[in-house]
Amino acid sequence: MLSRVAVAPAIISPNADGVDDVTLIRYRIGRAANLSIYFLDGAGQRYYALYDGGVHDQNGRYLAAEPPPDGTYALYLEAEDRVGNRVVVSSTLTISAGGRPLAEIAGGSIDWQGEMNGKVGVPVGRRLCFTAVVINIGPVPLRTSGPWPGQAYRLTQSYHDLAATYDEPSWAKQRGVWRFGINYDTTGVDFPFRWAIGRPEDLEQRVIDGQAQYYLMPGRRGMVYGCIQFDVAPPVGTDHWWGGLIHESVQIAANNVDTVSVLVGRP
Numbered sequence: 001m002l003s004r005v006a007v008a009p010a011i012i013s014p015n016a017d018g019v020d021d022v023t024l025i026r027y028r029i030g031r032a033a034n035l036s037i038y039f040l041d042g043a044g045q046r047y048y049a050l051y052d053g054g055v056h057d058q059n060g061r062y063l064a065a066e067p068p069p070d071g072t073y074a075l076y077l078e079a080e081d082r083v084g085n086r087v088v089v090s091s092t093l094t095i096s097a098g099g100r101p102l103a104e105i106a107g108g109s110i111d112w113q114g115e116m117n118g119k120v121g122v123p124v125g126r127r128l129c130f131t132a133v134v135i136n137i138g139p140v141p142l143r144t145s146g147p148w149p150g151q152a153y154r155l156t157q158s159y160h161d162l163a164a165t166y167d168e169p170s171w172a173k174q175r176g177v178w179r180f181g182i183n184y185d186t187t188g189v190d191f192p193f194r195w196a197i198g199r200p201e202d203l204e205q206r207v208i209d210g211q212a213q214y215y216l217m218p219g220r221r222g223m224v225y226g227c228i229q230f231d232v233a234p235p236v237g238t239d240h241w242w243g244g245l246i247h248e249s250v251q252i253a254a255n256n257v258d259t260v261s262v263l264v265g266r267p
Contacts, residue, residue, distance in 0.1 A: 002035075002079040002087040004028040013097040014067035015140040016250055017215075018176020019208055023093060025049065025077070033081040039073035039093055047073070067098040102138030103178060103197065103245055103253060106221065110243045110258040119261045120241075127152065127227040128262060132243060134180055134197040134222045141215035142178045144196040144203065145170045149224045151195060154231040158192035170211075175249035178216070180224040182243055184262070186235045191246055198222020230264050238264075 006026045013020050025037060037049040047068050072094045080086045113129040114120050122128050136142050147162050159179075163171035181191030196203075196214065202222040203214040216222045241262045245254040 017143040099140040106133035
């Protein structure tokens with residue numbers, strides 16, 4: 001009734017960094033049956049896998065944002081047909097470096113160059129520049145990627161444009177990557193200007209599947225700075241600019257941070 005069970009990968013790190021966050025459980029059911037998928041920890045705590053990819057515990061608490069504790073679990077697939085025939089197949093699943101990622105912009109503050117009383121004046125052709133600090137306040141490393149701090153944009157560019165211009169595919173949107181972003185009120189998109197949440201020296205480098213990956217470790221701070229050059233005047237009605245943290249393909253983790261009014265005038 002239940003066969004061809006496979007669990008891959010058998011070791012996962014559910015911390016929303018886009019690397020080995022999930023496992024795929026494959027199986028075959030030979031006839032109509034109710035199927036339960038669950039796993040047990042060493043203390044007998046039972047966790048149920050959901051078909052949407054989430055997990056809830058034996059009390060029904062949804063654990064999508066907070067995975068079960070690290071450890072090796074006994075994994076069970078239990079099928080029961082309409083007449084009560086029951087088949088149980090077991091395997092194992094190991095959770096390592098799991099946890100909910102959390103970050104903040106230090107002090108909720110951005111150092112906008114030239115800012116006075118919440119306003120910045122910038123002539124067309126000149127740059128709006130900033131400095132900020134990002135802190136990993138969670139229990140797990142935060143994966144990040146360029147463009148690196150110090151990168152300058154033109155108003156007419158986005159991080160996708162830079163990825164293509166510099167032939168840096170890792171600068172394009174990646175699921176699970178954290179970036180610091182700058183946005184303004186007439187973009188119509190979320191944060192076209194993005195930077196890594198730290199300089200290379202602020203981060204830990206790991207090689208995963210032959211590719212260098214960079215992580216801001218728990219408790220560590222990353223410095224972010226950059227500029228946006230007004231190669232053209234912004235659209236009419238543009239006034240407010242602000243910072244934020246983007247956990248790509250997951251959520252906007254911080255928005256509307258330290259908003260300023262930017263007046264772009266004649267050179």
